Amino acid sequence: MEMIGKPIQSQPIISRDIIKPANPTPSHLNTYNLSDIDVSVEKIYLPMLLLYPNNDSCSLTSQEKATVLKNSLSQSLTKYYHFAGRLPTHTTPYVDCNDEGVVFLEAQNNSKLDDLQLSSAQDGNIDNLFPDDMVCYKSPRNTNLVGVQLNHFACGGVGLAVSMSHLVGDGCTLGSFVNHWASVACYGSTDHKEVLPLNPHFIHVPRTNSLLSKAPVMNAVGSTRVMRKFVFPNSKLSDLKKVVASSINDNPTWVEVLTSLLYKTALAAATTNSGCFMSSYLFLPVNTRSKLAEKLPQTTVGNVGSLILVPTTQTSEASLSKLVGEIKKQKLQFEGVQSVQQATENYKLAQSILGNDQDLETLSKRSYVCSSLCGYPFNKVDFGWGKPMATVIAFRSSYTNAFVLMDTPNGDGIQSHVILENQDMEIFQNDKELLSFCQLN
Template identity: 50%
Template sequence: MMIVNMLWPQVHTIVSQELIKPSSPTPSHFQTYNLSCLSRYISHEYIPLILLYPNDEHSSLINKAQVLKKSLSYSLTHCYPFAGRLHKPNAPYIDCNDEGVVFVEAKHDTPLQHLINEDDTCSQLFPHGMVWKNAPHKTNVLGVQLNYFGCGGIALAVSMSHKVGDGCTLGSFVTYWASVARYGSVDHKQVLAFSPHFIQSPPDTTSFPSEYNQRCDNIVTRKFVFPNSKLIDLKNKVLECGSTLSITNFTLFEALSSLLYKTLVVARSSTCKTSLLVVPMNIRNKLVPKLPPTSVGNFLASMLVTTKFSSEASLSMILSEIRKERMKVKRIQSLQLACQHAESQLSRLTNEEFENHVSKRTFWCSSLCGFPFYKVDFGWGKPEVASITFGSSCDLGFMLMDTSNGDGIEVRATLETQDMEIFQKDQEMLSFCEMCN
């Protein structure tokens, strides 16, 4: 099947498509996986991870595909829900029926270097309809597409339903899968130790609030890189600005997210638009007892910051609000409290007062800094580019990841065109970063 994409001028051909099943069948007593109460609040959308590998002359493309399929089959025996299907898109459980993970192979006529230079994460690199909110009727939990380029390079695209897990879940699974591929067996002594921790909630037919939706058109994504030296300058500036509020103990992420949101609010100030920032936070190590990093699910709590006027958008004021929200999250020590917090925050997102602001926008600021995506080695080296973006969804905001060399933070900003035009010219923000595209 040959496909021509008019937005991204290239031709790509689907070479094959098959289902990869676990190497061992899932035991009958594991064939229903009840999602945790937190995962039931998450909409069924696919998190798209893309890993770009340059040409490796030591192994053929056919061999790479065989290695990936075989190791994926082995890995699925440890993460049995990934090979199953959601009973329906918003179902509170997964049928662990070993139906398999869709695995697509595709050829592209565009050089891999084009993607590296342009930071293009076009949806055609992923299994059809498995990028964020493009597939409301799909029930697959995981999908993979191996993309071949004429230069010999490859792009491995992995889509995981957000219903089954968050970025931490995806990172843990892909890292383990790569380890199995690199050493050829789950029993090899150097294969990464992996004990996925599954937490299920009792069966429940409760109707959870529907997801928060917003309409937006003319979306554009730009990449900005903040070197470590500039981030230290930013932290010092925040310390100076926040002296009157006694803001001292804050992270680089909090400082950077405050700068990004401040810049955005100022960019939107000409029309006095209401903005709301949502900052998800991993709470695995906040619960008592702590959950291991390999816990499968959505163990997130959101911090919310609302602004209605640009006068509310100073670095110190925004950072102060983020700190207040963070203290609320720190008090969450059980899944029950986390679920209560999620319900409360969702209510804030959809309350009538906020809905009355017709020009409002909700923005996300998610961080995957510290995640091992740039270390994912299937046996042909580490990726030159690792990326998760907002893609074609209407989730506006910022995705933060480590740079490939570890010297800073890479931010992918997805905004409406009119906001981006002002945002990307902000002199204060630009003094701390480089705009790459």
């Protein structure tokens, strides 16, 4: 478990700009329809923070870096044109691609990068590094789809915060966007041969009859949840995989075994606190771009995926072997899915479990979501001054327990941000089996 650094103090905003596409959006693209999955996802922002140390090999000043970022963002928005648009109302199921632009703030911070307390981003200590409170649930009335804040630190390093509305994309979309933007910054044009393969791919969908909810329904449930970061090195993950593989006669992935370990440990903590076992659900979002019969490129924009639902109705189903086996079984149903529409139906079917449960408080305690961003190129985003020293997803959930998995910056393992009720976390973070596979600091 990792707990480092100091809370970030408030910082002055030194500039505020609106970055518009370098070229006007063509009239035939003035409306971007949201898909059925887009309108059904949580109405939150996906906030990502990329931290870059002062690189001696880079001769650019802080102001020159900002200029590069703004110019390349403007060019990138000609491809990601709907990111510069607005939702006409808080319930409209489409984006008005009116080129109003993306807010771009610059802030001066007297802290050093080493002072950042990244292990408890859930507690809100880095919120002021993001633009206009675009951190998950904090701006439910904001109709901006994307916001950027460039934070200049006293050590000469920078923190680039990018917030994207979940309505227009998932983690894969966010990763594709920032890598496209970084490539434009490096090569100077969206038409460069190195950038062209990174251009977004759009699925044009008909206008849905569904409206966006005025607010996330589950947000009404109060909680005392906290987040902690746990790091699992490759060697430990290999050991964990061997333990599980020997009992199921299969070859599970590191993500599958780690997800199962986290969920099993969280269930045990909740059972200890409540004094009894409660039937629970594990939800795993699945990126179906590469699983469709006609595969889609990873640069496909939007929420292109489905949900795996693993119900756990009795303690015997909470063993590592049973959980891994059930996850693998559920994954097989997505192989060769014939269409995006079929994947959408699977998603809506799994999600209906949430909508049909009237006791939101009970549901919030027995629902666990694991989002894996492993394999996504967040740790390789280079705007011309090197790769980030760290990447933080300032994810937070007000209604459910969650695990967010990412590759470590150095490639040696997986880091997991775990969000649980405070009482459950006290037990979870001291679990001996869990800690035997962790990198302790």
